[in-house]
Every structure is written in structure tokens, then in C-alpha cells.
Amino acid sequence: MGATGLTVEHVAAGYGDIRVVTDVSVQVWPGKITALLGRNGAGKSTTLRAISGLNKATAGKIILEGSDITSMPAHKRVGAGLAYVQEGKKVFREQTVDQNLILGGFSQRFSKKRQAAALHEVYDMFPMLAERKTLLAGAMSGGQQQMLAIGQALMSKPRVLLLDEPSGGLAPVIVKDVMRQVELLKQSGLAVLLVEQEVDTALSVADHMTVIDMGRVVMDKPVAEITDRVGLREAYLGRADMATVK
Numbered sequence: 001m002g003a004t005g006l007t008v009e010h011v012a013a014g015y016g017d018i019r020v021v022t023d024v025s026v027q028v029w030p031g032k033i034t035a036l037l038g039r040n041g042a043g044k045s046t047t048l049r050a051i052s053g054l055n056k057a058t059a060g061k062i063i064l065e066g067s068d069i070t071s072m073p074a075h076k077r078v079g080a081g082l083a084y085v086q087e088g089k090k091v092f093r094e095q096t097v098d099q100n101l102i103l104g105g106f107s108q109r110f111s112k113k114r115q116a117a118a119l120h121e122v123y124d125m126f127p128m129l130a131e132r133k134t135l136l137a138g139a140m141s142g143g144q145q146q147m148l149a150i151g152q153a154l155m156s157k158p159r160v161l162l163l164d165e166p167s168g169g170l171a172p173v174i175v176k177d178v179m180r181q182v183e184l185l186k187q188s189g190l191a192v193l194l195v196e197q198e199v200d201t202a203l204s205v206a207d208h209m210t211v212i213d214m215g216r217v218v219m220d221k222p223v224a225e226i227t228d229r230v231g232l233r234e235a236y237l238g239r240a241d242m243a244t245v246k
């Protein structure tokens with residue numbers, strides 16, 4: 001542990017003077033998926049924003065493959081091997097699939113050769129995208145756009161990938177497809193931090209689970225040790241009381 005993957009230690013973060021994440025620690029290992037769970041408003045997205053550098057971590061440490069990146073600017077974190085797929089399938093709708101992917105790797109200033117290799121790898125992993133190279137992103141389905149958003153992130157050749165609710169707003173059959181791809185990413189050796197509100201979706205692929213509530217960790221354990229999923233859902237991820245929020 002430590003020299004590989006991502007270690008988040010007692011991080012705090014928020015917006016201006018509002019602290020919404022008070023104490024979050026989470027570990028992500030190469031070739032494994034850590035699910036970051038919690039009800040709506042728990043601080044999951046804010047945690048990812050702090051890890052990616054979009055929001056400042058006002059306390060704690062973020063260690064990427066043994067290096068402290070807590071105060072590194074966001075774009076440099078991408079260069080250091082960290083990629084982030086934000087909530088809501090953020091693709092360039094008026095650009096083709098090909099252009100979207102190339103833009104995804106742009107910040108890395110790869111040589112033409114390296115860029116072509118990265119593109120090739122993404123198309124290998126997502127044949128569905130390869131078949132739609134010249135299609136406008138906005139013309140694709142929600143699930144396809146989500147895969148494209150993930151493909152974009154992969155263009156920077158990350159070793160750690162942060163995914164914020166990739167299943168959000170997708171039909172259940174499509175969610176299965178997306179999760180199958182996420183599992184393939186893990187099998188390729190990536191360390192994946194997967195934010196989800198859907199417990200069963202997350203636990204179907206995750207190796208480790210960290211649950212946060214009101215900006216702090218309330219449970220952290222290997223998925224194999226979870227014996228009572230119903231109890232887990234009721235205790236920390238209650239749906240009835242949050243149904244109105246989203």
C-alpha cells in the first residue's frame with residue numbers, strides 16, 4: 001500500500017466558507033474498485049472534486065502513488081496519472097466521437113504517435129465507440145455518451161480513475177453495460193474510485209466499500225465482508241428520506 005494507487009487521508013473540503021466534507025479517508029488500489037457510497041448530499045462529489053483538485057482540500061492529504069499531490073494544480077494531477085469523469089456525461093455534443101477523444105487527451109500534449117496509440121486503446125476497449133467515430137456525440141444515447149466520457153478520461157492514460165455516478169440517469173440494462181466496462185478497466189489494472197448512489201449497482205463490481213455520511217466516513221470495509229446489505233442501506237443510504245432531494 002502507499003506507493004501504488006491512491007490514498008486519501010482525513011480530507012476536508014467545501015465551497016467558500018461552507019465545509020461539506022469534514023473527514024474523509026479512502027483507499028484505492030490498482031486492479032480494484034473502491035465504491036464511495038452515501039446518500040444524496042453526503043459529500044461524494046465534493047470528495048472527488050477535492051481529489052481531482054477542482055476544489056481545495058482544506059485539511060488532510062491526498063497521496064498518488066506515494067507522492068503527496070494535495071496542493072498540486074488539477075491539470076498537473078492529470079499528468080501525474082489521475083483522471084476524473086464528472087457527474088452527468090460531460091461530452092462535447094457538437095463534436096464527433098473521434099474529436100471528443102482527442103480533446104480528452106489534449107492536456108497531455110502527447111506526440112501524434114502516443115495520441116494515436118491512446119486512441120487505439122480506447123477504441124479497443126469500447127468497440128461501440130469505434131463504430132461511431134464520426135458520429136456527433138450529441139446524437140448518441142445516454143449510455144453511449146457515458147462511455148465516451150469515460151473514454152475521454154482514458155485518453156490521458158491514467159492509472160487512477162475517479163468516476164462520479166456513471167450510472168446516473170441511465171436505464172437499468174444500460175447501467176449493466178457501463179458497469180461491465182468499468183470492470184474491464186479494473187481488470188486492465190486501473191485503480192477505480194466509483195461514486196454511486198445505487199448500492200447494488202456499486203457492490204456488483206466493487207472490491208472495497210467506503211460509506212460517507214454528512215461529510216465523514218461511517219463505514220469502510222471489503223465488500224466480501226458485507227453480510228447485511230439491507231441493513232446497510234437502511235442505516236446509511238436510506239432512500240425514503242432522500243427521495244425528494246434529487
Ligand SMILES: Nc1ncnc2c1ncn2[C@@H]1O[C@H](COP(=O)(O)OP(=O)(O)O)[C@@H](O)[C@H]1O
Pocket residue numbers: 015018020038039040041042043044045046047
Ligand atoms: N457549488 C456548491 N456550492 C455550495 N454548496 C454546494 C455546492 N455543491 C454542493 N454543495 C453542497 O455540498 C453538500 C454535498 O454535496 P455533494 O458533494 O454534491 O454530495 P453528493 O455527491 O454526495 O450528493 C450538499 O449539501 C450540497 O448542497
Ligand SMILES: [Mg+2]
Pocket residue numbers: 044045046087
Ligand atoms: Mg454527487
